[in-house]
Amino acid sequence: MFFHMKELQYHAKPSRPDPIFARQLQEALGGQFGEISVSLQYLFQGWNSRADAKYRDLLMDVGTEELAHVEMLATMIARLLDNAPVGDQETAAKDPIVGAVLGGMNPQHAIVAGLGAMPADINGNSWTADYIIASGNLLADFRANLNAESQGRLQVTRLYKATNDPAVKDMLSFLIARDTMHQNMWKAAIAELEAQENIVVPSIFPRELEKQEVAYDFYNLSEGEESRRGRWASGRSMDGLGEFKYYPQGVAYGDKPKLSPAPDYIFNTPPWIRPKKKEE
Amino acid sequence: MFFHMKELQYHAKPSRPDPIFARQLQEALGGQFGEISVSLQYLFQGWNSRADAKYRDLLMDVGTEELAHVEMLATMIARLLDNAPVGDQETAAKDPIVGAVLGGMNPQHAIVAGLGAMPADINGNSWTADYIIASGNLLADFRANLNAESQGRLQVTRLYKATNDPAVKDMLSFLIARDTMHQNMWKAAIAELEAQENIVVPSIFPRELEKQEVAYDFYNLSEGEESRRGRWASGRSMDGLGEFKYYPQGVAYGDKPKLSPAPDYIFNTPPWIRPKKKEE
Amino acid sequence: MFFHMKELQYHAKPSRPDPIFARQLQEALGGQFGEISVSLQYLFQGWNSRADAKYRDLLMDVGTEELAHVEMLATMIARLLDNAPVGDQETAAKDPIVGAVLGGMNPQHAIVAGLGAMPADINGNSWTADYIIASGNLLADFRANLNAESQGRLQVTRLYKATNDPAVKDMLSFLIARDTMHQNMWKAAIAELEAQENIVVPSIFPRELEKQEVAYDFYNLSEGEESRRGRWASGRSMDGLGEFKYYPQGVAYGDKPKLSPAPDYIFNTPPWIRPKKKEE
Amino acid sequence: MFFHMKELQYHAKPSRPDPIFARQLQEALGGQFGEISVSLQYLFQGWNSRADAKYRDLLMDVGTEELAHVEMLATMIARLLDNAPVGDQETAAKDPIVGAVLGGMNPQHAIVAGLGAMPADINGNSWTADYIIASGNLLADFRANLNAESQGRLQVTRLYKATNDPAVKDMLSFLIARDTMHQNMWKAAIAELEAQENIVVPSIFPRELEKQEVAYDFYNLSEGEESRRGRWASGRSMDGLGEFKYYPQGVAYGDKPKLSPAPDYIFNTPPWIRPKKKEE
């Protein structure tokens, strides 16, 4: 169960309305790595967790905090939209500033949402659960979380550079700092698990069941060998169980495929067009 | 430019048709972490890369290999679908095995794709580029890649357990081993970058611009303190720049929000219903 | 079966082209509550109706009228797009008006649709049947319809304020009036059904099968008790079968959940990381 | 800000695992009218609300309760999935019960989610924010909410009939009762607003700006006049401002449309194929 406190986690009041930036800030709310994504991702990972209670608790703590970030961004966006203009080509032509605003804002903010935030990204793409990840394997999922906080912080720093409003910058500086914490946190949680498992997910799949002879090969499948210059091309593998080996070109272990003809009830290209002989 | 060789990277011929498993294998081809996702993710990261040539080359090498995996899976799925049945309730009722197959397969494999693989997941959801990530920041993106290979290997090991066909298991053992390599590889590439930058993405955003006083705080926002037992709750932060601090409960820095009334041309709830006083 | 008459239900000729407004008007055609949504929603409800013939006929009448609205809007949009500009940054920089038009229009109108209307919303999101509702229960669906006409009329009034073109305003005034009728109509149909059933959908689910002791409770789950001031917080319930009761805080009837460990073939976080004890 | 309590709002433990029903129950969690939809719908309406504080508080209370329902359903689904089988055609053929389970469950529950709940519906369609509504006009939105609770309760009663497990039925009886409350509650809130405004949304758009002569007409656009038998076809309109009038056939106020030729730079069908004459 949840309980809601009216106070925001941090201030969310801009110095002035700015519908152009309101549109851009939607990415941090409802984009692929916006706050809706991380809150629901962590909560679902928590609810589904069959592992030690401290991981479930961690996930619930942070997922719950991210809900507060959704709230802060929704509030900020609504205020950036105060008195946002509506208009057509005539309105745009009369005043270059208004024209620029009409071009740069998302008109759905006025027409559909009545000057409210939307669960959508910069371009008005509705948020989708295709964005989120909860696999039941914590090491896999904490890597997803570390990525989400990395992409998220990156986007918010770009947004920080895009705005001139000190009050908006102030709120963003709070979100950036929290993402610093959350990257540190997932990094710490990953370190704990990797110390007990191994770095390869899932660690408990028996290694002898995989095709071990190709488990540390690097295939150079594009022209040039610049890729030979990296740590991944030679030396002990990161999991400590093999040696990286660089192949200057790929290896084909398989044959040229040839499929059997389709049965009649499928009505594919007719048999007198395709050759008679069966699959080799 | 690309060039196509007819040989498959590895064998992709099942012992026997199996439309039920053909459906399941679609997840590894066209699901969120299937081979279409990783091939296009790495290729887009490579094409967009503004960094050192070795990273671009690495991305093109591996993205090109993943295209070969798409091909192997498409071929295997088409063969698993050989002579897949079509039928209605009467067909299903006559023979329990056929009934089970009709229930467990994806009928679009017959009706839409003519016994061919589809760019879709287990449930017939078409593949979408919402799944992929290319931010221009390599450390962020390599974390996305490590996650993708972790989720992907996890799903393929589950599929390995789901099939009884030794020839299918053999192909999956190859894909599992390649994912072992790719997890090792991204881990190595991440280590290289973290050694030069710092662990927090983006590393070049000036730390003094973030709200540093909250950059290492853990807020316990759910009942109980199990989350205090983790590495993230105390000690030096992973980036070496701070100390983790555990707060037994959250802190509200912001006020209770109250929005200004909407202008008349938006036709929100009318003014005589909402109170007269302006935003505090 | 349908028959098409060439005459439009109402005039759809603007005073002048206006690609910026053409984009905005797409919301009324292909948005969540645009005319494609209501026409297909009513038609599907009609085709699926297993109830009295007058309701089926009502749905077919109105669904068929909405097809005429789709047609009017498509025609108006195509005319607003007459000679819409194409151009790049150089074109935009030369003439501020053209620059504003290029910023405010949807370039797909030129590049993809050849100056035609699209089955999409303001932001070019393709129309999706996720928007529509047909449950087989008429009272539920008429509420969906009343909502659709309410949201739709609201959006069209906002569009009315956004345009300066009297001919466009004239067409919108027709659509607004029809939405007035359709709100009245669904209100009337709902009143008929509620008089025979009860207000709670579905009315024929036996009340003794629901957990009746919580059927009229209001749980205050957010700080403050402003919500106590409403009709929903005390007094006879609207269905006449209970008394509203206000709880100053929520009630937890359930336990703290704890899930069983995952079986081995799922390769979740390994067992030596999760605790041994079984679910309580 | 939110705070999370570990106790569930109600019990969520089935008598036995049942992966087939786990799939079905996903509709109540992540379908169009599942709990994710109502929780985010109410929270966004609340965050965006520019009206009286009691409505915002109401929305936050109920949106917060719905988060607890998401949690209950996620927990129940995870438990229904305990030890869910994986398998191919051979597995299905060996045991008719296992075959039926493999056919009726969602294999993503095992392969993707590791026996966890997913933010998706019965057919594995990811939840999308296209489902939700927040317009800034409370009367419009409360109608959306009443519809959502009506569709939601309807679906849960059907699920109640689909399961034989008394513990699952018990949890559903709780959700059904809460939906009874929520239908009553939105009904009450709507009554409050309609008493102050009028029934037509938005009430503050000046009626003289709409095409009033068609604001109460019913057009019979399908064969037969069964639709004449309803309250909507005659008598005082529900808003008290007009008289319903039934037209046995539709009226075309507009002309036959004819569009202007496309400019050359659009490369539509060439001019020597289309007629020379300009638009009438």
Add this chain to the structure above:
Amino acid sequence: MFFHMKELQYHAKPSRPDPIFARQLQEALGGQFGEISVSLQYLFQGWNSRADAKYRDLLMDVGTEELAHVEMLATMIARLLDNAPVGDQETAAKDPIVGAVLGGMNPQHAIVAGLGAMPADINGNSWTADYIIASGNLLADFRANLNAESQGRLQVTRLYKATNDPAVKDMLSFLIARDTMHQNMWKAAIAELEAQENIVVPSIFPRELEKQEVAYDFYNLSEGEESRRGRWASGRSMDGLGEFKYYPQGVAYGDKPKLSPAPDYIFNTPPWIRPKKKEE
């Protein structure tokens, strides 16, 4: 404007209910090439048509007929769903036939649609306007239409083979015949346009503006030269303006790309990791 007649264009009453086939038939209603797609595709092409009136009339005629097909399929599906079962694993285990039905049907037909047809495909993917095409160029669009009728007839013939119900087969034989007509019709319309234009769309783009030296080259970009055996590899081109030429391997006209470094405000991978030298 449209008018609706109550009679169906053709009979749509099955011999017996069959929820498994109801699911499959959804592909013909709401799949990529189902009747919703062709009806809306033709209507939008008609509404947007700026060409000769006979083409607009043709499109409106056929688009209107396809609406009748939507109606027939919706009716047939609703009847196939009569008394469709609901149930869980226990229900499925008791009776193998019921188990097979629960596995092979779409449970949303019962839980969401109340035994009605849905605007969705076999797998419950909602219909999306991403499926349809209206470009303003009739030759391009008539090719889209010919393809749609080809894919559509192919799918319906496969469905014909999948059902054992003579009454369902009878309705499908009607739809198959209409698709025969529609393929003939678009073929005829295409022939008319190609006779006046040329086969290359758009015919009015000046040929001297394209890179004519590569306009008839075939590049063999995959191993082996089986592709040399086709009409496309040699001889006069189909447009009569060139000669096909077969290149045994591809030609690279461009350089190796190298992108400029990103500006600082984008926070991509930092400059000390990427090389100093500017784009060549």
Add this chain to the structure above:
Amino acid sequence: MFFHMKELQYHAKPSRPDPIFARQLQEALGGQFGEISVSLQYLFQGWNSRADAKYRDLLMDVGTEELAHVEMLATMIARLLDNAPVGDQETAAKDPIVGAVLGGMNPQHAIVAGLGAMPADINGNSWTADYIIASGNLLADFRANLNAESQGRLQVTRLYKATNDPAVKDMLSFLIARDTMHQNMWKAAIAELEAQENIVVPSIFPRELEKQEVAYDFYNLSEGEESRRGRWASGRSMDGLGEFKYYPQGVAYGDKPKLSPAPDYIFNTPPWIRPKKKEE
């Protein structure tokens, strides 16, 4: 397997950055008929092909070439985005040119993709596999391919007119010429197949199983008889097996549908509201 060469198939370097045109060019990369669509469409058709090897080889050749086009466009877009501005309303107001650029560009290019190309269209809709087609029937699919190349060339010619940059025009002239080839090529492949089959897809479905009496009828279902003036309205059918016949109005072969009542466990509109009598 694939191999990647570093050289681009053609030059992809603009004369100057232009973020507005970068957005527009996305349509050719990630739109419905962009290069991602054709490359994956041809590759999937090839992988799934059960017909003569020359068709599979043809599909692999061209699919592989289209991957090179994806690469060229991604490179061009990244360069058009060099130093693209970020900014809010204040930035836009200061400089009308910058304001126009902020309005006309896709801000995700900066905020999300770090000045890289995206797998998305003009409006930022992510590419989806809903766009592509692979049915197993080559004649059907080659028609889809001819359509794709027609729509694609049409869009690129419009983009050609939209840009003033000679270097961009040069690259587009290459793509336009390749589309000329590909239209010719599919036309040739279609001619080969039609010469061996018949024009109606699928050609091997026995004609006596379709409702032959309606297989060449044209139903005039919209007012006016302009559609009578076409080749499709009279004369020998294009498949040579019938005579086109023009009906001045549609024919209804079916009855007025009436559905059976829903069973109780579905909780549709209750029985005392719907009439007692059974379906006629």
